[in-house]
Amino acid sequence: MSVIPLPLPIRSVAAGNGSAVFSQAADLFQLLRDGEPRTRAELAAITGLARSTIAARVETLLAADLISPVGEAASSGGRPPSRIAFNPAARVVIAADIGASHGVVALTDLAGTVLASTTADLSIADGPETVLAWVAATAGKLLADTAGGAPDVAGIGIGLPGPVEHTTGRPTNPPIMPGWDGFDVPGFLQRSFLVPVLVDNDVNIMALGEQSTQWPGDDNLLFVKVATGIGAGIIGGGQLQRGAVGAAGDLGHVRVPNADHVICRCGNTGCLEALVGGPALAAQMRELGFEARSVRDVVALARGGNGTAIAAVRQAGRDIGTVLATCVNLLNPSTIVIGGALAESGEHLLAGIREVVYQRSLPLSTARLRIVASRAMESAGILGAAMMVVQHVLGAAMIEATLAQATASAQH
Amino acid sequence: MSVIPLPLPIRSVAAGNGSAVFSQAADLFQLLRDGEPRTRAELAAITGLARSTIAARVETLLAADLISPVGEAASSGGRPPSRIAFNPAARVVIAADIGASHGVVALTDLAGTVLASTTADLSIADGPETVLAWVAATAGKLLADTAGGAPDVAGIGIGLPGPVEHTTGRPTNPPIMPGWDGFDVPGFLQRSFLVPVLVDNDVNIMALGEQSTQWPGDDNLLFVKVATGIGAGIIGGGQLQRGAVGAAGDLGHVRVPNADHVICRCGNTGCLEALVGGPALAAQMRELGFEARSVRDVVALARGGNGTAIAAVRQAGRDIGTVLATCVNLLNPSTIVIGGALAESGEHLLAGIREVVYQRSLPLSTARLRIVASRAMESAGILGAAMMVVQHVLGAAMIEATLAQATASAQH
Incomplete structure (x- = not known):
């Protein structure tokens, strides 16, 4: 032999x-x-x-x-x-988390600690020039106000509420972002700051923020945002999984068994979002005679001890759990983190999710599975945007240095 | 600024x-x-x-x-x-694809070309020592018979029919592999060959074999094996996605809508495998008065033009499509490859799958999605086992060399 x-x-x-x-x-x-x-x-x-x-x-x-x-x-x-x-403290990072109707711009250090931040109402539908000009101007003001005056900027990380082609930083057919399709976000921001600009979907950066700050070393984590819409950021093998066109993680339009009576805005029936997204839950509470215009109102009712709202949130958890059970069989994560506005209703949502996941997923995949509420909560997006830059800059600097050394060595 | x-x-x-x-x-x-x-x-x-x-x-x-x-x-x-x-031709690779009731051992070159191979009936339930001793002996015989007599062995790649912790090469709670739980597969084989030994789930190596030989450069590919059982190998971001304990890709026990009347061997109801796995399809054909003991008999009937069998295969495609539609929303692959015995029934299965996936998945995710039959077919496993070794050896050699050069350079 x-x-x-x-x-x-x-x-x-x-x-x-x-x-x-x-x-x-x-x-x-x-x-x-x-x-x-x-x-x-x-x-x-x-x-x-x-x-x-x-x-x-x-x-x-x-x-x-x-x-x-x-x-x-x-x-x-x-x-x-x-x-x-x-x-x-060697560099600062500009981190931005842009939603449909509001935005946050922050400066962080390289450990992701927020040094200063500004939040404002805005409309994503005003288009990329208006929104990104606000990001650049706000970042400039934060930098000017920061002690020391002109710190070194390592890069810009930005999350947007739609699918993004991460390698180019361009949104791809984002449904709620008119005027943004294919827009060169890095190119626009680099007119103001000649630094690396990294762009991703908002749920992806929330997943990264949660994982890097709360669950470092957890290479298989699923972050689920439950709010007006429902989406997931997938970390698999230590890397964000973005899919072929940046559309990975769309849980909102997965078909839920026995829910074909619900019609979704996407044109299909039985979608998870049409069943338990914020507007659906609020409508359900109104039909039962309660005041509820948004997911936040439903959360307030549940936190106030309203039994009907608690039952609705728990059932929403079960319906979400049906879809997550499939995710567990498919991805075998070690941690599922539940974030977004509905997660603020407390343990009722988690209890419903756990009930179904532990019933429907394979024992091997649930033996060591954790299902927990977001800890980073509202700051997950900003933290993720910052960490995206830190990982890029440290990783790139190290690889460039290694290659340069190897090349120099080979030339001797 | x-x-x-x-x-x-x-x-x-x-x-x-x-x-x-x-x-x-x-x-x-x-x-x-x-x-x-x-x-x-x-x-x-x-x-x-x-x-x-x-x-x-x-x-x-x-x-x-x-x-x-x-x-x-x-x-x-x-x-x-x-x-x-x-x-x-610089090295040879020992590749093994072990199923429940048969095994293949092959020698390949570093391009994955099979130089020689041996197939045999075996029972995985005979336990790891018996099965792996057969692998080692067969590989030794193939090496001795190969022109040149004693070629350099780059490594051993082996696929097993159950979950494997890839980093250690040990099976984890494999349901059909008594005696294999936690067994040190690399350690056993390294008694015969002091080379890297890489172990993975059989569907994972099929995914790798299909991707590396048929779809190189496709970083988001889902390989689905439909045979006695149903499972998937997920390539995301260019890497095999194995999950926290190597259990990723278990499609067989995902709950299919409107199928709660079916009881699965796992103890749940409505599982995809209980509905359209090989035994279920064969039983369905027998109930309708046809001779069918296995998935291969169903395929033979369909290929022979039996309308009942064709209808059953097409409906199986639709049921599988329901689960794959969720996979598409979740993972956004660019290619789904259908392999396994049932895939040999031809276009009927694919047609059923496409029908539901294109109806149920988001337009953004299906715009450039391909759903195709396996091209590597029965050789996918061996090719993947070989490629797993080639990627490891080339990658490790290059990284070691780069680090060595960088270190040498830094010491000057």
């Missing part, structure tokens, strides 16, 4: 895929991003990377001012090894 | 994520794997990578014997630039 070892270290045997080593490098930043000071030796021990590899990476990050030396570590003799820590 | 450019080339602005540059490097192998000879300058032009980067990468691949110089290119003067091409 032929037994010829490859020039691969044994530790990469069965490592899963070729990106394992690079994941370890990415883990280095994840590690450092917690702000904890560590020595190079500690980083090598934790990551399993060679000390020479750690040294090269640390050098690159120091040169970019993304990490700094801090204090001295205890040593067993000789020159004390210096500790290094992430320097989140 | 603060306008401070980052130390990033403008081409990486809005590039999507930090792995863009590394994707380009991976593209270099994808390019070379077509076997077409190219000069370094041509590779630089096609990939957009710097010529110095191309030179470094080519050097690494030449040193590993994975590419070779071939012939001479036309030149405008001076020393003629040499062309290089992928050298698929």
